[in-house]
Amino acid sequence: MLKDFIVETVNQGRIRWQRHALERMMERNIFRTDVKQVLVKGELIEEHPDDSPFPSGLFLGYINDKPLHVVVGGDKENKWCYVVTAYHPDLEHFEPDFKTRKK
Template sequence: MDLKTYQTLCADSKIIWTKHCLERMQERDISRADVKNGIATGEIIEDYPDDYPNPSCLIFGHTVNDRILHIVAGCDSINIYIITAYYPDTIKFENDLKTRRKGK
């Protein structure tokens, strides 16, 4: 799946938000607008083509306040399924916050 598909579906509000995801976003003070902006400004940094029930990916983007955000989302070419969103840290990622540390 390419980023343009995610961005187009996002712009058309074809987004499915799971209850679990919305709960985690609330705990982390991440809004729906932050996730939408993250997809619109983002880049795919990890691809998970074999995920079930839909291929998914990790998107590196920015919140509306320009904070770095990671979004894990799946897509079936009709809708985007937001799995989770979080603020990355250097415990699991290198300083660029895009490269996963080895063994983490």
């Protein structure tokens, strides 16, 4: 399961930060510690096993009572996770549970 793999790699420090993720995190005032917390303690709300180059997932967690989404890919062969982006979901795109995308 992707969740277990991501938790394991984050706890081992085997996390790589994509340039896009770091740029967006700076723009959005999101810290690496927040992203790590969401990946370890948050909920995997979407899983995309056929994504390329690696299976990916969308995690939801709360930092200071504010929802945070983190998109991460998992390279199981080399045992690394890749943070793709992080953002605060909004009600324009998600239902109030911040798990369900609006249609």
